Each structure stands twice: as structure tokens, then as C-alpha cells.
Amino acid sequence: MSVIPLDAADEVATEPVPPARRRRGLPGLLRRPGGIFGAAWLTFVIVASLTAPLWRPFEPGQQDTANRLALPSAEHWLGTDPLGRDLLSRIFTAGSLPLLSSALMLVVAFGIGLPLALIAAERGRRVERVISRVTEVFLALPATILLLALIGVIGNRLYPVMAVLGVLISAAVYRVLLGVAQSVRQRLYVDAARVNGLGSLRVNLVHVLPSMATVVAVQAAQLFGIGLLIVAGLAFLGFGPGEPEPSWGFMIQDASGYIYTSPWLMVPTGLVLALTVVAANELADALAGRAAGARGTRRRRRPLRRAVAAAAVPDGTPADPAAVLEVRDLTVSVDDGPDLVTGVSFSLRQGQVLGLVGESGCGKTMTARSLLGLLPDGVSVTGGSIRWQGRELAGLPETELNRIRGREIAMISQEPMVALDPMFSIATQLVGPIRRFREVGRSQAKRIAAELLRNVGIVDAERVLKSYPHQLSGGMAQRVCIALALTGEPQLLVADEPTTALDVTVQAEILSLLRALVRDTGLSVVIVSHDLGVVADICDDVAVMYAGQAVESGTAEAVLDAPAHPYTMALLGANPHVPEGEPVPERLASIAGTVPPPGSWPTGCRFATRCRFAQEKCTVPFPALPAHGAGSVLCIRVDELSREHATWTPERAGDEIQPGAEVLAPADETAPTAGVSS
Amino acid sequence: MLAYVAKRLALAVGTVLAAVVIVFLLVHASDTTPGAVRAGAGATAERVAAENEALGWNRPLWVQFTDYLGQLVQGDLGTSLVDGRDIAADLADRLPVTASIALFATLLSGLVGVFLGVTAAVRGGRLGRLITTGSGVALSLPAFWVGILFVYLLSLQLGWFPATGYTEFSSDPLGWLSSIAIPVITLAVGGAAIIARTAAAGMREALTQEHIRTLRAMGTPRWRIRYVHALRYASVPVVSTLGIQFIALFGGSVIIENLFALPGLGQASQVAASSSDFPALVGVVVVATVVVVVTNLLLDLVVAALDPKVRTS
Ligand code: SF4
Numbered sequence: 001m002s003v004i005p006l007d008a009a010d011e012v013a014t015e016p017v018p019p020a021r022r023r024r025g026l027p028g029l030l031r032r033p034g035g036i037f038g039a040a041w042l043t044f045v046i047v048a049s050l051t052a053p054l055w056r057p058f059e060p061g062q063q064d065t066a067n068r069l070a071l072p073s074a075e076h077w078l079g080t081d082p083l084g085r086d087l088l089s090r091i092f093t094a095g096s097l098p099l100l101s102s103a104l105m106l107v108v109a110f111g112i113g114l115p116l117a118l119i120a121a122e123r124g125r126r127v128e129r130v131i132s133r134v135t136e137v138f139l140a141l142p143a144t145i146l147l148l149a150l151i152g153v154i155g156n157r158l159y160p161v162m163a164v165l166g167v168l169i170s171a172a173v174y175r176v177l178l179g180v181a182q183s184v185r186q187r188l189y190v191d192a193a194r195v196n197g198l199g200s201l202r203v204n205l206v207h208v209l210p211s212m213a214t215v216v217a218v219q220a221a222q223l224f225g226i227g228l229l230i231v232a233g234l235a236f237l238g239f240g241p242g243e244p245e246p247s248w249g250f251m252i253q254d255a256s257g258y259i260y261t262s263p264w265l266m267v268p269t270g271l272v273l274a275l276t277v278v279a280a281n282e283l284a285d286a287l288a289g290r291a292a293g294a295r296g297t298r299r300r301r302r303p304l305r306r307a308v309a310a311a312a313v314p315d316g317t318p319a320d321p322a323a324v325l326e327v328r329d330l331t332v333s334v335d336d337g338p339d340l341v342t343g344v345s346f347s348l349r350q351g352q353v354l355g356l357v358g359e360s361g362c363g364k365t366m367t368a369r370s371l372l373g374l375l376p377d378g379v380s381v382t383g384g385s386i387r388w389q390g391r392e393l394a395g396l397p398e399t400e401l402n403r404i405r406g407r408e409i410a411m412i413s414q415e416p417m418v419a420l421d422p423m424f425s426i427a428t429q430l431v432g433p434i435r436r437f438r439e440v441g442r443s444q445a446k447r448i449a450a451e452l453l454r455n456v457g458i459v460d461a462e463r464v465l466k467s468y469p470h471q472l473s474g475g476m477a478q479r480v481c482i483a484l485a486l487t488g489e490p491q492l493l494v495a496d497e498p499t500t501a502l503d504v505t506v507q508a509e510i511l512s513l514l515r516a517l518v519r520d521t522g523l524s525v526v527i528v529s530h531d532l533g534v535v536a537d538i539c540d541d542v543a544v545m546y547a548g549q550a551v552e553s554g555t556a557e558a559v560l561d562a563p564a565h566p567y568t569m570a571l572l573g574a575n576p577h578v579p580e581g582e583p584v585p586e587r588l589a590s591i592a593g594t595v596p597p598p599g600s601w602p603t604g605c606r607f608a609t610r611c612r613f614a615q616e617k618c619t620v621p622f623p624a625l626p627a628h629g630a631g632s633v634l635c636i637r638v639d640e641l642s643r644e645h646a647t648w649t650p651e652r653a654g655d656e657i658q659p660g661a662e663v664l665a666p667a668d669e670t671a672p673t674a675g676v677s678s
Numbered sequence: 679m680l681a682y683v684a685k686r687l688a689l690a691v692g693t694v695l696a697a698v699v700i701v702f703l704l705v706h707a708s709d710t711t712p713g714a715v716r717a718g719a720g721a722t723a724e725r726v727a728a729e730n731e732a733l734g735w736n737r738p739l740w741v742q743f744t745d746y747l748g749q750l751v752q753g754d755l756g757t758s759l760v761d762g763r764d765i766a767a768d769l770a771d772r773l774p775v776t777a778s779i780a781l782f783a784t785l786l787s788g789l790v791g792v793f794l795g796v797t798a799a800v801r802g803g804r805l806g807r808l809i810t811t812g813s814g815v816a817l818s819l820p821a822f823w824v825g826i827l828f829v830y831l832l833s834l835q836l837g838w839f840p841a842t843g844y845t846e847f848s849s850d851p852l853g854w855l856s857s858i859a860i861p862v863i864t865l866a867v868g869g870a871a872i873i874a875r876t877a878a879a880g881m882r883e884a885l886t887q888e889h890i891r892t893l894r895a896m897g898t899p900r901w902r903i904r905y906v907h908a909l910r911y912a913s914v915p916v917v918s919t920l921g922i923q924f925i926a927l928f929g930g931s932v933i934i935e936n937l938f939a940l941p942g943l944g945q946a947s948q949v950a951a952s953s954s955d956f957p958a959l960v961g962v963v964v965v966a967t968v969v970v971v972v973t974n975l976l977l978d979l980v981v982a983a984l985d986p987k988v989r990t991s
Contacts, residue, residue, distance in 0.1 A: 142966035144929035152951035153708040277818040405897030420887040426813040
């Protein structure tokens with residue numbers, strides 16, 4: 001039991017409580033059944049134990065010789081012990097010692113650990129190193145046995161023993177709190193203005209300590225439970241208050257002698273002790289804010305088949321017979337929540353590249369992921385159809401989809417550095433799918449892997465095969481990801497912001513690699529990007545997305561040269577056309593305002609709040625109009641605007657920083673170097 | 679890597695030294711003297727003084743300390759004040775008892791805990807909640823109470839194993855196994871609960887990693903994603919926790935050995951503590967610290983071997 005605090009420390013340290021949650025405090029705590037139980041039982045035990053002399057039905061030493069080892073009765077609610085003493089009275093009389101000495105242990109542990117953590121976080125590297133080394137030694141000491149040694153020397157004195165345990169445990173407390181204190185300080189340095197001119201003590205009292213409150217509370221609750229177990233354990237070994245004084249540990253030890261004749265005897269004491277420790281841990285869990293196991297387990301899907309069946313019926317518009325991929329009226333929604341994508345349609349011919357463009361949070365990634373059925377938990381396709389080579393993918397069961405993934409449709413993601421499994425070598429990660437897809441032996445698969453790597457422009461394929469993902473640069477990792485995607489010789493590649501996380505020069509290399517693949521292998525590509533430079537560079541067709549809709553689509557040439565939708569104009573104004581082959585330039589300007597989040601889309605035109613040409617009629621719903629040949633545009637004023645030769649000039653530098661323009665992208669589409677708006 | 683190993687070794691030696699210093703100072707700060715312990719209760723002051731003189735208790739502290747360190751390096755832990763037995767030999771007999779119980783309990787916790795934790799993480803739902811709640815309760819239960827419950831159930835009611843006592847492995851291997859069965863199961867209850875929590879958290883974290891999505895996008899079979907890739911990712915925290923568990927169970931053996939009358943280190947430390955047998959106390963602390971330190975070292979090596987980032991640097 002000596003090291004349980006360490007483990008507890010890990011749990012807390014790896015799951016820092018987000019600051020937002022901290023504010024909820026007590027109400028949040030009481031919303032969890034475990035938290036209610038923990039708080040209630042602890043309060044009950046503490047009050048009942050401390051006030052035991054006032055209410056107990058019998059004196060703890062009072063013997064009822066006629067009623068030895070009695071079962072519960074009206075007189076003795078919990079029964080009696082071998083000497084006929086009342087268990088209820090004894091249990092709660094015994095309670096105050098473990099409760100108080102555990103509290104003492106906590107006071108000592110935090111009294112040492114907390115200031116040390118604050119000092120180490122404040123004074124910097126050298127001081128922190130010294131303190132940390134010393135605490136590491138403390139953590140490695142066998143606490144239980146050391147406690148016994150202490151008892152052997154100073155005798156059977158519980159309070160000093162628990163105080164010493166507090167000293168030992170302070171090392172674990174320090175370790176957890178140091179991490180928290182350091183991160184709080186880091187945050188403070190970011191907005192140093194708030195801290196300037198305040199003394200060190202004030203900074204700690206006003207800024208650092210309050211932010212640590214939750215972690216301290218969680219730790220304290222856990223350690224309190226451990227303290228109770230240790231006190232009881234010591235008493236069990238005979239190192240507690242001696243007879244006739246009652247103690248939980250000794251009462252259980254006593255009961256173990258009567259297990260043959262009176263098994264009941266061990267139940268009440270054991271239960272009170274166990275429940276009290278459980279209560280402390282439940283309280284800690286509730287404080288830490290993690291509902292035990294309740295995360296992401298509820299899955300209620302909307303009936304999908306109906307929607308799909310409805311959409312699968314051709315709605316009059318003849319599908320492009322040459323298209324390999326045909327998406328019609330695609331709707332993606334959060335289960336029991338708002339729609340993320342509505343009515344998106346596009347099609348793609350073999351060997352063509354389609355770009356989905358728009359700012360972060362427009363539903364591009366969701367649209368792309370729905371092509372492989374890889375939507376996050378709790379998000380699903382709720383309407384429309386995705387026809388891939390004549391087959392309907394929407395609503396296809398997981399097993400069927402799995403047969404298509406990698407073999408027919410593959411995907412590369414926006415963060416190559418985390419897209420590969422860090423625990424396995426590149427060779428292992430390539431050989432597995434190659435063997436599965438191409439049904440070849442290990443050595444043959446290895447040869448194919450090296451060849452694939454060379455095909456994606458990796459010269460020293462052998463060395464890369466032996467490497468692990470953390471040993472690769474971002475561009476190299478993305479090449480490996482592309483090679484991985486090609487292992488199943490797919491006909492369609494879905495590339496989600498494949499260059500966003502990369503350096504500018506590497507971006508151009510990866511794009512030309514993709515272009516070469518399309519040219520040489522006839523691969524079709526759906527590429528998601530917020531960067532019109534990428535679209536101009538590589539795409540044949542483009543669908544501009546805004547707030548979950550495709551607002552303009554058509555050939556890339558037509559859309560970029562003669563944008564019909566004000567949003568496309570604005571994007572182009574913010575990000576001018578880039579001639580092919582040139583590196584993508586620095587982003588120039590942004591569009592004022594932000595994309596409205598799902599669930600708060602206005603009726604009528606969703607761009608109306610930011611559109612320079614918005615009028616009254618834009619706020620009522622209207623259909624998409626054909627444009628750019630086979631494409632479409634979703635703007636009620638499109639004809640007027642084209643007659644007027646309306647343009648959207650880039651905003652002046654002064655307009656760039658609009659209040660509210662720096663809203664972060666939603667979690668589904670984090671674009672680290674987002675260029676268009678954020 | 680070499681510097682890293684050197685640093686870990688230095689820390690290990692420092693820890694053992696710290697333990698020796700702490701107990702040594704403790705013993706010398708005590709108000710009883712070893713002479714009094716050896717002479718027994720009711721001995722005359724002269725007798726106690728003579729014993730102390732014979733034990734070298736009156737020499738300067740640092741002389742005694744360097745003396746003790748010198749003996750320690752040669753593996754000599756002195757003799758008991760109570761019965762004069764050789765402490766090193768005694769502890770050498772006891773170490774395997776405690777170590778085997780802690781080891782088996784750790785292995786059992788690992789098996790059961792990983793199974794439960796992984797099930798909770800991949801199945802989720804009501805079963806997952808049940809496992810999480812159950813392990814939360816199980817890790818809070820006092821081991822001695824659980825032990826008595828198991829004696830009642832497995833020994834008295836079902837008669838599968840003996841309630842207490844220890845059988846030497848050399849005399850009866852099967853009897854040995856059944857004599858440590860209940861202690862091992864008892865220790866494994868809390869251990870498995872902690873491992874289950876770690877494994878569940880590790881698996882849940884693993885399954886949300888970006889590289890798992892890559893695997894899904896490649897049509898990788900689900901069992902492979904879960905039990906090869908995600909489990910491999912979760913193995914680092916699980917193995918670390920297993921090592922910590924071994925140390926914790928080793929410490930927890932004090933109570934378990936008392937409950938089941940097992941002749942291990944824990945029992946020795948309890949006896950030494952209640953009789954103020956100072957050399958035995960120091961000896962037990964030294965041996966326990968060495969075990970902890972060696973476990974930590976091994977653990978570091980295993981974790982380093984598991985994690986390519988550490989292995990390849
Ligand atoms: S419909 Fe109106 S608000 Fe929307 S883009 Fe066209 S002009 Fe702007």
C-alpha cells in the first residue's frame with residue numbers, strides 16, 4: 001500500500017481538470033451519484049464518530065454477558081462482540097481516531113508538498129531539480145515497512161506515526177502539484193500583464209493556488225482513504241489503541257478469530273471501514289469530474305435507412321454516367337443534435353481531383369470522412385446518398401465498409417506526425433496492409449513496401465522502413481502516409497488538408513506528388529483544403545463549402561476565374577489566385593466575422609451575416625441555381641451581382657483584426673495554420 | 679542512454695543509503711537502547727549498560743554508522759537482539775515467501791485487470807460502467823477484511839484451500855501453491871482493480887488517437903485495431919502500473935502475512951517492530967528498499983524497451 005498515492009498521482013496528473021469545469025464546483029459534484037454518496041457518507045461517518053460519546057446507546061466497554069456474539073437486534077442494532085459489547089457504539093467510538101489521524105496525515109503531506117511545489121515552480125529549473133531528486137528518493141522508500149520500523153523505535157503512538165507518513169506522502173503530493181503549478185505559471189506568463197507588479201506571495205495566493213484547488217481536493221480525498229486503510233491496517237497488526245479501547249483494525253482482527261462460529265462479527269466493522277474508503281474515492285472521482293465509464297458509451301443513431309432509401313430514388317436529375325463518385329443531398333448530423341452538413345452534392349470522374357474548400361468549421365472534413373463512413377462517435381449520415389461506382393455507401397454496415405476502405409477508397413489525414421502508429425516501425429505498418437490487400441508473403445510485401453516508398457519520392461526507402469514515426473520529419477511522414485494509403489491500390493484518395501501541417505516548401509512537394517500520382521495511376525482524389533492556392537494548383541473541380549452547405553461548385557477554372565457566390569469572391573479576395581508551380585504565398589487578409597456554428601445557422605442565406613451584398617430577400621430560403629456548366633451556386637442575388645460586375649476587394653489591413661474574428665475552429669476541423677480566417 | 683543508466687543507478691544507491699540513514703538515526707533517537715532490549719524486561723541498569731557496551735552502542739555515532747555500512751556491503755545484517763539469530767540468513771529465507779506472493783498477485787492482477795479494463799474500454803455501455811464502478815469499490819476495500827471474507831468463502835465454505843499456514847515449496851509444491859492461493863487472490867483484488875482502471879483509461883486514450891483512425895481508414899479488422907494496435911499503445915502505462923503494484927503488494931504483505939501466518943518479510947517486520955529488535959528492523963528496511971529500488975530499475979528498463987521513442991534514442 002506504500003505506493004498507492006503514486007498511482008493516484010498518475011491518474012490525476014494525466015487527467016488535468018480543464019479550467020472551465022473547475023468553476024462548476026459543488027453543483028457539478030452533486031450531479032454525480034458517486035459524489036453525492038461520497039459526500040453524504042463521509043459527512044455522516046465524521047459527524048457520527050466525533051459525536052459518538054453524546055448519542056451512543058452503550059459505553060464502548062460495557063459488557064452484556066448474556067448477549068455475546070449476538071446478531072443485530074432491537075437492543076444492539078449491529079450485534080455484539082465476544083464480550084457482549086455493543087458493536088454500533090464501539091464502531092463509531094473507534095471512528096474518530098482513524099479519521100483524525102488521517103486528517104493529520106493530510107495536513108502534514110500538503111503542508112510540505114504544496115509549498116515545495118509552489119517554490120519549485122517559481123524558482124525555476126535548478127531548485128526544482130534538487131527538490132525533485134529528494135522527493136524521488138522518498139517515493140522509492142518502502143513506506144509501510146518504514147512505518148513499522150518507526151513504531152518499533154518510538155512505540156505505539158499513532159499520531160506521530162501518521163505525521164511521519166504524511167512526510168513520506170508529501171513527496172507524491174509534491175509530484176502531482178508541481179505539474180499543475182508549472183502549467184498554471186506558464187499560463188500566467190502568457191498574460192504576464194496580470195501578474196506584473198504583484199509580489200510572489202500574492203501571485204501564488206491570487207492566481208496559482210485557486211487554479212490548483214481541484215487537484216488538491218482530489219488528491220486529499222484519495223489520500224484520506226489511503227490514510228484510513230493504513231491506520232486500520234496498523235491496528236489490525238496490533239499497533240493501535242490497545243484493548244479495551246475499540247479500533248476498526250483490531251475489531252476486524254478480533255472477528256477473524258470467530259469466523260467459524262460468528263461470521264457476522266466481521267461484517268459491520270468491515271463494511272463501515274470499506275464504505276468510508278469507497279466514499280473518499282468516489283468523492284475524489286466525482287471531484288476529478290470523470291463520470292466513471294460514462295464517456296462516449298451512449299450511442300443512439302437516427303434511423304438512417306429511411307433517409308437513404310428516400311434519397312436513393314433518382315430525383316429527376318440524371319446522374320453523370322461517367323462519375324465514379326456521386327454525392328447527392330448529403331446530410332450529416334450529431335445524434336440528437338444539430339446538422340453539421342446539409343444537402344451537399346457533388347460528383348467526381350475517374351482521374352479527376354475535386355477540392356472541398358471553405359473556412360474551418362464549414363463541414364468539409366465531415367463531408368470527406370462520410371465518404372469512408374469514418375465519422376466520429378455520435379455523428380452519422382442522416383440523409384442523402386453517396387454512390388461509389390454504382391454502390392450506395394451511406395448506411396452500409398461497418399463490415400461492408402471495411403471491405404471498401406483501403407482497397408477502393410483510402411484516406412490521408414492532416415497531421416501526418418500523429419497519423420502513424422508510434423509503437424510500430426514503418427516496415428511493420430506497411431507490410432501488414434500489403435499482405436492483407438495483395439495476399440503476398442512477408443518478404444514479397446517488404447519489397448513492395450520499399451517500392452511504394454520510392455514511388456512517393458523517398459530515396460532511402462530501406463532506412464525509412466526501419467524507422468519509427470517519431471524519427472521522421474513531417475513531410476517524410478506524409479509521404480509514408482501516402483504510401484500506406486496506396487498499399488491497397490485504391491481508386492479514390494480522400495485527402496483531408498494534406499499539406500496544412502507542413503512547411504511551405506514541403507507543401508508544394510506533397511502537392512506535386514499527388515498530381516503525379518493522379519497523372520500516372522488514374523487515381524481520383526477528393527482534397528479538403530481551406531487554401532484556394534491548393535485548389536488552383538491541383539483541382540479539376542471545386543465545391544466551395546460554407547456553414548455545412550456547398551455554396552458554389554463547378555470546374556476549378558470557372559469558379560476561380562469567375563466566382564459567382566460572394567463567399568467565393570471573398571475567399572479569393574482574401575487569398576488571391578496562385579499560378580501553378582509557385583509556392584503558396586503568405587496569407588494576405590481575412591473575411592470579417594466568423595462562420596456561424598452548427599445549430600445556429602440563419603434561415604435563408606447562411607452567409608448573410610457576413611455578406612457585403614446581403615439584402616432583405618437573402619433571409620428567406622431559396623434553391624440553388626445552376627452555374628458553371630454542371631455546377632451550381634447558392635445565392636439569390638447571383639444574377640444581379642453578375643450584371644453589376646460585383647467584386648469583393650480584399651479588406652484593408654485595418655479591417656483584418658475584427659473583434660471576434662479569431663474564434664477557434666471547432667474540434668472537428670482544427671487547421672493549425674489555418675489561413676483563411678482564423 | 680549510458681548517462682541515463684548511470685543516473686538511475688546513482689538514484690538507486692542514494693535511495694538505499696537514505697533508507698539506512700533514516701532507520702539508523704531513528705534507532706539512535708529512540709528512548710530505548712539495544713542493550714535494554716537484549717537484556718529483556720526487568721533487567722538491572724548495570725546489565726543493560728554492560729549489554730550496550732558489548733554492542734558498541736556507546737561509540738560515536740559515525741563510527742557505528744561506518745561500521746554498519748561496512749558490514750552491509752559484505753551482506754552482514756548483524757544478529758537479532760531477541761534470539762541471536764543471523765538476520766541476513768533469516769531474511770534470505772523469508773524473502774522468497776513474500777516475493778513469490780507479491781509476484782503471483784501482480785501477475786494475477788495483470789491478467790484479470792487487463793482483461794476487465796480492456797473489456798470496459800471496448801465494450802462500454804452498462805458492462806463498462808459496472809466494471810469501472812466495481813473496480814472503484816474493489817480498490818478501496820481493506821485487504822485484511824477481503825482476506826477474511828475469502829477464508830470464509832474459499833476455505834470454510836468450499837474447502838478448496840487451507841485457511842492459514844505455509845507449506846514449503848521444496849516439501850510439497852502443490853501444497854505450497856494452495857497455501858499461497860488465498861493470500862494471492864486477496865492481494866489481487868485491489869491490484870486487479872487498479873490495473874483495470876489503468877488499462878481502461880489507456881485503451882480509451884489509445885482508441886481516440888489519430889493513428890487508430892488511419893488504421894480504420896485502411897479497413898484494418900477491428901480485432902487487430904483493438905488487440906494489436908490499441909493494446910500495444912496502452913501497454914506502457916499498464917506495465918508501469920504493474921511494477922508499482924508489485925512494490926505496493928510487497929508492502930501490503932505485512933498485513934497479509936500476519937493474517938495468513940506466512941513466514942515472510944512482512945511478518946518479520948511486524949515481529950521486529952513489536953519487540954524493538956533494532957538490527958532486525960534495520961535489516962528489513964534495507965532489504966525492502968533494495969527490492970523496491972531493483973524493481974524500479976527493472977521497470978525503467980522494461981518501459982524503455984516497450985517505448986520506441988526511448989529505445990531508439
Ligand atoms: S444570398 Fe444574399 S447574403 Fe447570401 S451570398 Fe447572396 S447576396 Fe450574400
